Amino acid sequence: MEEKMASKYRVGIIGCGGIANAHARGYEGVEQAEIVALADPVPAALDKFANTYDVAKENCYLDPREMLDNENLDIISVATWHKLHAPMTIAACARSPKAVLCEKPMGVSLGECDEMLIAANRNGVKVVIGHQRRFNSAWTDARNLIAEGAIGEPRQIICHGGQGLLNDCSHLLDMMRYVLSDPAPQWVIGNVERKTERYERDIQIEDRSAGIVGFSNGCIGMLLQEIGRPNYQGGIVYGADGIADVTEGRVRLLNNKSTDWEERPSDGTNQHVAQAQELVEWLDGGPEHRGEAKHGRAAIEIIMAIYESARMHEVVQLPLRTHANPLDLMIENGDLPIERPGRYDIRAFLLHGESMKPE
Numbered sequence: 001m002e003e004k005m006a007s008k009y010r011v012g013i014i015g016c017g018g019i020a021n022a023h024a025r026g027y028e029g030v031e032q033a034e035i036v037a038l039a040d041p042v043p044a045a046l047d048k049f050a051n052t053y054d055v056a057k058e059n060c061y062l063d064p065r066e067m068l069d070n071e072n073l074d075i076i077s078v079a080t081w082h083k084l085h086a087p088m089t090i091a092a093c094a095r096s097p098k099a100v101l102c103e104k105p106m107g108v109s110l111g112e113c114d115e116m117l118i119a120a121n122r123n124g125v126k127v128v129i130g131h132q133r134r135f136n137s138a139w140t141d142a143r144n145l146i147a148e149g150a151i152g153e154p155r156q157i158i159c160h161g162g163q164g165l166l167n168d169c170s171h172l173l174d175m176m177r178y179v180l181s182d183p184a185p186q187w188v189i190g191n192v193e194r195k196t197e198r199y200e201r202d203i204q205i206e207d208r209s210a211g212i213v214g215f216s217n218g219c220i221g222m223l224l225q226e227i228g229r230p231n232y233q234g235g236i237v238y239g240a241d242g243i244a245d246v247t248e249g250r251v252r253l254l255n256n257k258s259t260d261w262e263e264r265p266s267d268g269t270n271q272h273v274a275q276a277q278e279l280v281e282w283l284d285g286g287p288e289h290r291g292e293a294k295h296g297r298a299a300i301e302i303i304m305a306i307y308e309s310a311r312m313h314e315v316v317q318l319p320l321r322t323h324a325n326p327l328d329l330m331i332e333n334g335d336l337p338i339e340r341p342g343r344y345d346i347r348a349f350l351l352h353g354e355s356m357k358p359e
Ligand SMILES: NC(=O)c1ccc[n+]([C@@H]2O[C@H](COP(=O)([O-])OP(=O)(O)OC[C@H]3O[C@@H](n4cnc5c(N)ncnc54)[C@H](O)[C@@H]3O)[C@@H](O)[C@H]2O)c1
Pocket: 014, 015, 016, 017, 018, 019, 020, 039, 040, 041, 042, 045, 064, 079, 080, 081, 082, 084, 103, 104, 105, 130, 131, 132, 167, 201, 350, 351, 358
């Protein structure tokens, strides 16, 4: 038994809230990993998590850096709000673990993503971003069907997202690339509306936005953020010879060989277990993880290019050269005057006690 335990990857989790539970259940489903340490500045969150996942109280920390210094971790999950993804990933990488699994969005600017990659590269750390729907079997089915030519040359993909570009829409932009076999984004045009002081998990977000992105395979992606239709994780891909309508639950396929829609349900794979499993396999010498950080960065590059297009009133050619967050620049510059004042955070309900924003 002891020998088996010694061979397990030692996992530590920074931020013991909602998505951290999904990470924890993911690791619990993987034979080669064991959650050994936790960090969260909110004692009640830490205690509850430690009890649920049976982590010893002496391995629970209010300060994540103390955990990183003391616990000799192999894998670190970063499951805090977005603003802490870069600093916590960089802090984790500086201690040279084997891997970091950081939640999406990878960062809140392209500059942050690049700093995370520098930290990973200079310390030899494998970094994965938590776009776990890459493990949704319906999305993978759509990717394989499109690659095999089931809808002919993909021409357009349309998605409807919400909660600002960095939240839901980072998944959707990652989905666009995933189902198209990860083409490079080449150009972006977009616009935003922000007439209220809207925040999401303590970052400034727009009220509405739209973005169009041209990919290297000739397909054009269109993302509507809180415009027109209900938000959902999925999209519709129009090809020269057919259509793939993708949700989390299924792919519906129609093409020049079919007389009616073919319904192809998802197999219900636990995406977080699959994400963790592929990570340990990568550490054991297996193929690169499908959520490798470059994909998380690509989603952020498109998002920042949508903001940059709104700021510069131009079609933005990629690679993006602006490293700051252009939405923040527009707000600071007075380009998006508030008409209905008063800061509000659409995720303030996640905080504890009297807090309305993080300390
Ligand atoms: N992949 C997905 O589908 C998915 C789903 C939900 C959330 N997320 C992402 O996960 C991240 C966390 O979201 P959530 O809903 O779990 O938030 P949450 O508020 O439920 O959890 C965040 C936790 O981080 C803790 N925290 C705050 N400051 C900290 C610090 N300095 N060090 C360590 N911990 C700290 C908080 O106390 C809290 O327990 C977000 O970036 C979000 O985008 C991803």
